[in-house]
Amino acid sequence: MSFCSFLAPWSCWVIISLYSSLLFVHVSWAEKRGGYHYHTLHIAARLRETSSPPLExxxxxxxxxxxxxxxxxxxxxxxxxxxxxxxxxxxxxxxxxxxxxxxxxxxxxxxxxxxxxxxxxxxxxxxxxxxxxxxxxxxxxxxxxxxxxxxxxxxxxxxxxxxxxxxxxxxxxxxxxxxxxxxxxxxxxxxxxxxxxxxxxxxxxxxxxxxxxxxxxxxxxxxxxxxxxxxxxxxxxxxxxxxxxxxxxxxxxxxxxxxxxxxxxxxxxxxxxxxxxxxxxxxxxxxxxxxxxxxxxxxxxxxxxxxxxGPGSVSPVGSVFVPLLRNPRFSTFYYVPLTAIGVGGLLVSLPQKVFEFDVTGEGGVIVDSGTAVTRLQRDAYEAVRDAFVVSTQHLPRAEGMSMFDTCYDFAGLQTVSVPTVSFRFLNGAILTLPAENYLIPVDVMGTFCLAFAPTAGSLSIIGNIQQQGVRVSIDSVNSVVGFGINQC
Incomplete structure (x- = not known):
């Protein structure tokens, strides 16, 4: 039985929101320099993984x-x-x-x-x-x-x-x-x-x-x-x-x-x-x-x-919890109330209501295991990308690749400092992604790209690259979605 089962819905959400806010201190810790928050990306380790054969x-x-x-x-x-x-x-x-x-x-x-x-x-x-x-x-x-x-x-x-x-x-x-x-x-x-x-x-x-x-x-x-x-x-x-x-x-x-x-x-x-x-x-x-x-x-x-x-699959310990939204027109999808995106610890200026679905059911943000790359409406994507580029002027650039237009040449480097990327939700919870969940190798030579892309449609998607190594919990009874860094 869930811990929320013993509480009124409003009190459950007070506890979840407070816990998520406190947890942010842990999951979003990063080095801070020049007004930006940075993560360390381990280049050599990531490139060694690209040369490994698939698991048998x-x-x-x-x-x-x-x-x-x-x-x-x-x-x-x-x-x-x-x-x-x-x-x-x-x-x-x-x-x-x-x-x-x-x-x-x-x-x-x-x-x-x-x-x-x-x-x-x-x-x-x-x-x-x-x-x-x-x-x-x-x-x-x-x-x-x-x-x-x-x-x-x-x-x-x-x-x-x-x-x-x-x-x-x-x-x-x-x-x-x-x-x-x-x-x-x-x-x-x-x-x-x-x-x-x-x-x-x-x-x-x-x-x-x-x-x-x-x-x-x-x-x-x-x-x-x-x-x-x-x-x-x-x-x-x-x-x-x-x-x-x-x-x-x-x-x-x-x-x-x-x-x-x-x-x-x-x-x-x-x-x-x-x-x-x-x-x-x-x-x-x-x-x-x-x-x-x-x-x-x-x-x-x-x-x-x-x-x-089962009941034990969703644990309140070590996870950031956000409301699970219901879109009457699309009962299959798991919608979450994303409200803002941070780069380097600073909120990106985004079009108002860019992540909301309207009265017709159009728009919104879903968590999807089948989509690899996080997709954002073009205006939102370009704002996030531009903020990331501004905070990575110290890094060597590379040509774009396929759907990725923001790439870097990390050949010969062991580690680099990259700005943090975080999702902020309606209840105040913040999920700060590990560096390897948004800068990914596209070859074995050291080219890394920002794993976000624009979408031509109205639906925004949190993809599975951003979910890797994160325990994603779906609790439809209490209408919450959990994200647990280092909970796998």
Whole structure:
């Protein structure tokens, strides 16, 4: 049970706000020179990581036995661990940015479609039945689906599959036999006829009505998930048992995709972690209060991250908590009330209400595990970038690269001092990012770029590069989002 459960909502928020303000003294400490606050960026260490090969999955699952000791924990890895291959850091980075651009465009199209008039459906809760819980996770970038994978079992008996974990999606789905059109995946495609627990959902059921695009076929309810960039999954809707380690979760509503297209890179499907009624957290909500937290690893890391579910997954100790906002037009996304951005300890002058969503649902800021680079509306981005450039006049510049227009030549250097970058929220909480979460290597020679970019759409996104090494906690019961530096 959460500590907020024992308090009135207003008193809970007083405690959270005071705690977050006090915590700022710890998380935002940095060297101060010439009126600016600076962090130390360790160049040599970061470049050594770029030359390391991707983590090998079979070794990881052997080494991470401690995950199995926590029945509410899943292991998380980077996409390169699944795809593998002898590919240079520069090539992997280039491909990553290409996928990133398509992902953001897909989100923008999704928002645009919804704003053109599609009404939100009546919310219907569907709750899964759980016997126990636990498992393992892999990082991967997928167009329209997210960047991080987990290894789970589907059906009875369980057939293990790689599924993407994505906070920007709700529907859980896997590719299924018979395939009308399926992309290549690492494991054999799931055959529902061989599962004793696969049950079709009827067209008139409440869970079917919760789908954004439901339809009816001869075997019952059918679903279609479009990601805005041409990627999609179409098939029958059903309930099935999912297995994580030794834990079986029964009666999970999933899509059984017979027609699937997209650059899904080896994964069998997707497990949605969004805020909508059909997401995995929502289906398990009555069992653990719709709470979970995650730690995402750097793509060149030789370790794994985690996703934790359950009452103990969200801890008030060591985290900055901010309000979780609800946008009635976009129930999937996790909105946060970002109000300002600081560079070097000084607030950047930004257009008024640039981070708010309006009465139509347009705009706002979301936390997204599937988008790599933090995206800001152009006016806001240019103001932040210009402030960063002014406070880095002592650093050698380099030419821009792809979507990045603010880059530096750190070749031959061991460490450099860089201005701090911080997010300020409506309740006064401040999250100051580690230096490696906003200045990242784009090659092995020492070119580093500011990992922020402008967006052509109205939606701003806090991306997963800024989240790496930070425990992100989602507590839908108490409507808070937590950010814990050094809590992974």
């Amino acid at each position: 999955l079979h070794k990881t699952f052997q080494q991470e036995d401690e995950v199995g000791k926590n029945p509410w924990r899943l292991q998380v890895f980077h996409r390169d661990s699944l795809v593998g291959g002898n590919v240079s850091y520069e090539q992997r980075f280039k491909e990553r940015l290409e996928r990133e651009s398509r992902r953001v465009k897909a989100l923008d199209r999704r928002v645009e479609r919804k704003l053109k008039g599609r009404e939100k459906k009546r919310k219907v809760e569907h709750k899964a039945k759980i016997e126990d819980f636990g498992g393992g996770v892999t990082s991967g970038m997928m167009v329209g689906s997210g960047e991080y994978f987990t290894r789970i079992g589907v059906g009875t008996p369980a057939r293990e599959q790689y599924l993407v974990l994505d906070t920007g999606s709700d529907v859980v789905w896997v590719q299924c036999q018979p395939c009308k059109d399926c992309y290549d995946q690492t494991d054999p495609v799931f055959d529902p006829s061989s599962s004793a627990s696969f049950t079709s959902v009827s067209c008139g059921s409440e869970v079917c009505s919760e789908l954004e695009e439901p339809s009816c076929e001869s075997l019952g309810c059918a679903y279609r998930v479009n990601y805005g960039d041409g990627s999609h999954s179409v098939g029958s809707f059903a309930t099935e048992t999912l297995t994580f380690g030794n834990t079986r979760v029964q009666n999970v509503a999933i899509g059984c995709g017979h027609d699937n297209q997209g650059l899904f890179v080896g994964a069998a499907g997707l497990i949605g972690l969004g805020a909508g009624a059909l997401s995995f957290p929502s289906q398990l909500g009555s069992l653990y209060g719709t709470k979970f937290s995650y730690c995402l690893v750097d793509r060149s890391s030789q370790s794994s991250g985690v996703v934790d579910f």
